[in-house]
Amino acid sequence: MTQVQYLTRSDLEGAQQAAWKPKPIINNFAVDTVLDAEAFRKLPILVVKQGAIGLQHMLGDGRQTISVIYFEDEVLDFRHFGKVSGRATCLLPVTVKLYSSDDYDRLQHESTQFQIEHATKQARQLNYASQHSVDLARKSAIEKLASFILESRKRQNLGRGLDVLLRLRRSDIADYMGLRAETLSRAFTKLKKLGLIACDQTDLVHISNEPGLRQMANGKVNWMKTRIQ
Amino acid sequence: MTQVQYLTRSDLEGAQQAAWKPKPIINNFAVDTVLDAEAFRKLPILVVKQGAIGLQHMLGDGRQTISVIYFEDEVLDFRHFGKVSGRATCLLPVTVKLYSSDDYDRLQHESTQFQIEHATKQARQLNYASQHSVDLARKSAIEKLASFILESRKRQNLGRGLDVLLRLRRSDIADYMGLRAETLSRAFTKLKKLGLIACDQTDLVHISNEPGLRQMANGKVNWMKTRIQ
DNA sequence: CGAATAGTTGAGTAGTCTCAAAACAGGTGG
DNA sequence: CCACCTGTTTTGAGACTACTCAACTATTCG
Incomplete structure (x- = not known):
């Protein structure tokens, strides 16, 4: 009796899952497009498929900051945006998948797999933010750049590859x-002179000395004493 | 007699909920206790009930940073901690509720209310982190302090109250x-001289000029020109 | 080609860090 | 009660980094 019930219920769920699937709405945006939260009221969940979206903030006198960057496969959820959260801007040509609130919640509810992935992505985002705070807090310009190069490599899933495309503008x-x-420009020349990186084009950085670069990023090098002239 | 009462009450609660409820495990920690992820393998989810936990990071030459602070009612999930995430340290005497992975997931799964609250807390944490990056990136010391005071007030749910307990050590x-x-100390004296705050004790800050403090935090004041001698 | 945007280089200045010492607070024991 | 200790906060003087503003080069695009 219980077995029959169980099987039936399971079958039903399976049928429902297979029968329903939200058709992804795909959208493209050019560089510097500002994504206004109001415009995404009906489809507030953006999954970045290509490019990068940044949260821009501006202080009263014009100083600019980008606090968070969403790269490929990362999720930007406009539902949880406060007024202080800055404006979302495309830092590169962007392709996104859009979901409505209901669709996304339903996906999460019906597939534990999906839910786990979502939770993992959320947690990863917080980890990136935390690491970014460390980078910003007490590192020197050259250390910040070293950190950025390594972060870029990590988030592009390049593994141990030594050629990193920075993609973003200076x-x-x-x-x-x-x-x-x-x-930042001066930091680039310093890293080059120290032999930690090499770059011919502006976009492509070759890591010449990975342990060195990592030590620089972690503040383990007193680069002042490794004199640069 | 007391036993009967207890059992009855317990049964009622159980019946009201979902016939299942995890008994919360409560724990206390003294200031500066380091919470090692390994020690929390079986109960990896911490809900702060009192005090504050900070993620400490240290650079190679000893420079210290705290990237994220978890205050009351915020959730620290050791499951998603990478190696780079720093070490969790009690910045104040701390009381936490501990949950096992299964219990917490089950709570989320059985109560949509709980799930929504959890998602909201997660998102809020990311918002705090984002705002914190803005504070760190380009603000001057005095602007950072103004931001911190306002953030403290907000996260202590003091509403429009003008007296903020900083609680943390300098x-x-x-x-x-x-x-x-x-x-930081110099920034305090500057804010005092500008008449934006007043503090008798080290712990308690009174906001004397809230719009002014908010403008300072947002970089709208060229405080250089409001001369301090 | 000229206009516009992006990136680099140079000189001077402002603000934070460093290191050292002094002031302050809280607790202990004589 | 005071002297003493430990740990935290404040103050001071000098060094050094990153910012500002300006000019210059490179690249893109009509």
């Missing part, structure tokens, strides 16, 4: 790392 | 705001 990287573009 | 506040304790 000014956006600077905003993200809490620096001025000029200071 | 050195922890400094670590959190990416400053040295000395610089």
Whole structure:
């Protein structure tokens, strides 16, 4: 009796799952497009499929910051956005999948697999934010840049690859790392002169000395004493 | 007699809920206790009931940072902690409720109310982290302190109250705001001289000029020109 | 080609860090 | 009660980093 019930219920659930599936709504946005929360009231959940979306903030006198960046496969949920959360801006040409609140909740509810993945992504996002706070808090410009290069590699799933595409503009990287573009530029030349990285193009960075770069990022190198002239 | 009463009450609660309810395990920790993830393998979810837990990070040469602080009613989930996530340290005497992975998941699964609350808390945590990045990125010491005071008020649910208990030690506040304790101290005296705050004790800050403090926090005041001597 | 945007380089300044010492608070024991 | 200790906060003077503003180079695009 209980067995029959169990099987039947299970079958029904399976049938329901298979029968229902939200058709993903795909959208593209050009660089510098501002994604207004109001415009996404009906489809407030964005899953980035290509490109990058950044949360831009501006202080009263014009100082700019990018607090969080959403890269591929990361989820931006407009439902939980307060007024202080800044504005979402496309830092690259962006492709997103859009979900309505109901659809996304239903996906989560019907598939534990999906729910687990979502929870993991949420937690990862908080980890990135936490690490980013560490980068911003007490690191020097050159250490910040080293950290950024390594973070970029990690978030692009490049594994142990030594060639990292930065993709973002210098000014956006600077905003993200809490620096001025000029200071960032100087940090690039310093890393190059120290032989930790090499770059021919502006976009592509080759990591010449990975342990060195990692130590630099973690503040284990007193680079002042490794004199640069 | 007392036993009968207890059992009856317990049964009622059980019946009201979902016939199942995990007994919360409560624990206390002294200041500066380090909560090792390994020790919480069986009960990896901590809900802070009193005090504050901070994620401490240390750079190679000893520079310290606190990236995230968990205050009352916030959830620290050791399951999603990477190696880089720093160590969890009690910044105040702490009381926590502990949950096992199964219990917490079950609570979420059986009560949509609980699930919504959890999701909201997660999102709020990310918002705090995002705002914190903004504070760290480009703000001056005095602006950082103004931001911290307002953040403290907000997270203590003081509403429009003008008296804020900072509770944390100066050195922890400094670590959190990416400053040295000395610089923080100087920022305090500057805010006092500007008449934005007043404090008799070290712990208690009275906001004397709230709009002014808020403008300071948002970088709308060129406080250099409001000369301090 | 000229206009516009993006990135680099240079000189001077403002603000934070460093290190050292002094003031302050809280608890202990004589 | 005071002297003493430990730990925290404040104050001071000098060094150094990152910012500002300006000019310059490189690249893109009509």
